Amino acid sequence: MTRQDGRAFDQLRPIKITTDFVKFAEGSCLIECGDTKVLCCASVEERTPPHVAEGEGWVTAEYSMLPRANRERSKRDVSKLKLSPRSAEIQRLVGRSLRAAVDMTKLGGHTVTIDCDVLQGDGGTRTASVTGGFIALCLACRKLVERGDLASSPVRHYVTGVSAGIVDDAALLDLQYSEDSRAQVDLNCIMNELGEIIELQGTGEGRAFSLTEQQELVRLCAKGNKELLNIQKQVLGGKF
Numbered sequence: 001m002t003r004q005d006g007r008a009f010d011q012l013r014p015i016k017i018t019t020d021f022v023k024f025a026e027g028s029c030l031i032e033c034g035d036t037k038v039l040c041c042a043s044v045e046e047r048t049p050p051h052v053a054e055g056e057g058w059v060t061a062e063y064s065m066l067p068r069a070n071r072e073r074s075k076r077d078v079s080k081l082k083l084s085p086r087s088a089e090i091q092r093l094v095g096r097s098l099r100a101a102v103d104m105t106k107l108g109g110h111t112v113t114i115d116c117d118v119l120q121g122d123g124g125t126r127t128a129s130v131t132g133g134f135i136a137l138c139l140a141c142r143k144l145v146e147r148g149d150l151a152s153s154p155v156r157h158y159v160t161g162v163s164a165g166i167v168d169d170a171a172l173l174d175l176q177y178s179e180d181s182r183a184q185v186d187l188n189c190i191m192n193e194l195g196e197i198i199e200l201q202g203t204g205e206g207r208a209f210s211l212t213e214q215q216e217l218v219r220l221c222a223k224g225n226k227e228l229l230n231i232q233k234q235v236l237g238g239k240f
Contacts, residue, residue: 001167001168001170001172003172003179004176004178004179005034005176007174009170009171009172009173009220010173010220010223010224011173011174012033012162012173012174012224012227012228013033013034013036013124013174013176014032014033014034015031015032015033015228015231016031016032017029017030017031017032017132017135017231017232017235018030018032019135019139019235020139021039022039022041025041025042025043025136025140026042026043026044026112026139026140026143026144027041027042027135027136027137027138027139027140027141027142027143028040028041028042028136028139029132029135029136029139029235030119030132031128031131031132031135033124033128033131033174034122034123034174034176035120035122035176035177036118036120036121036122036123036124036125036128036176037118037119037120038116038117038118038119038125038128038129038132039115039116039117039119040114040115040116040129040132040133040135040136041114041115041117041136042112042113042114042115042133042136042137042139042140043112043113043115043140044110044111044112044140044143044144045110045111045113046109046110047109047111048109048110048111049111052104055105055108055109056104056105056107056108056109057102057104057105057106057107057108057109057110057111057112057154058099058104058107058110058111058112059095059098059099059102059104059107059111059112059113059114059137060095060099060111060112060113060114061091061092061094061095061098061113061114061115061116061129061133062091062113062114062115062116063087063090063091063094063116063117063118063126063129064076064077064087064116064117064118065087065117065118065121065125066117066118066119069118069119069120069121070121090125090126090129091116093126093130093188093190093199093201094114094116094126094129094130094133095114096198096199097130097133097134097159097161097190097198097199098114098130098133098134098137098159100159100192100198101134101137101155101156101157101158101159101192102137102154102155102156103154103155103156104154105154106150106151106152106153106154107141107150107154108150110144110149110150112137112140112141114133114136114137116129116132116133121177122176122177123163123175123176123177123179123180124162124163124174124175124176124180126161126188127161127162127163127188127189127190128161129161130159130160130161130190131159131160131161131162131228131232134158134159134160134232135232135235135236137155138153138155138236139236141153141154141155142239157192157193157194158192158193158229158232158233159190159191159192159198160190160191160225160228160229160232161188161189161190161191161225161228162174162188162189162221162224162225162228163175163180163186163187163188163189163221164187164189164217164218164220164221164224165179165180165183165184165185165186165187165217166183166184166185166209166213166217167179167182167183167184168184169184171213171216171217171220172220173220173221173223173224174224182206183205183206184204184205184206184207184209185202185203185204185205185206185207185209185213185217186202186203186205187200187201187202187203187214187217187218187221188200188201188202189201189217189218189221189222189225191221191222191225193229195222195225195226197218200218202214202217
């Protein structure tokens with residue numbers, strides 16, 4: 001099928017990552033995936049939650065969309081006095097994905113919180129939050145090492161995320177909103193640099209899908225994640 005923006009079925013949207021986008025955060029970046037724009041900021045505290053074992057650190061995330069990130073204004077979560085179920089589900093995904101990349105014993109005694117704020121949403125905001133959040137996390141850990149708070153970076157491996165889906169019975173990589181809104185199947189895939197899967201979220205939104213179709217979508221995501229990995233390495237200078 002012909003995609004609205006002219007991309008090939010296995011092609012990512014244009015990716016742009018701007019680091020140190022925010023002055024005060026220990027690590028920050030603005031990640032742009034086509035028309036999706038997410039600001040990721042990493043903040044460091046010298047304390048950990050009660051459930052964390054003594055001597056270990058913690059990584060967590062928060063996610064939200066600005067009221068006019070979408071085509072119509074949405075209410076802020078604070079106006080509803082609770083976090084929306086979608087925001088809660090996504091921030092747990094981002095937190096789990098980034099914790100998978102960190103040796104908590106090396107982070108000892110520190111909590112790193114990754115705030116992912118969607119400035120503009122056009123599909124793939126959760127996977128963009130993972131990819132950009134990892135860069136913000138790395139920059140924050142790099143700062144901890146530079147100022148002598150950590151002996152070495154606790155980051156063990158790279159983490160990226162991308163989506164794929166089935167639209168009009170065709171498997172496509174990195175859906176934009178015009179595709180995502182009518183996708184028959186939607187799949188989000190988080191991977192490390194070894195090509196191993198950290199998390200897989202697949203949903204038959206318009207119809208069920210077969211194991212063969214799932215594997216095809218995962219292969220598309222593996223290709224996209226490999227390309228995102230190379231971009232992360234360029235942005236970070238090849239070092240965590």
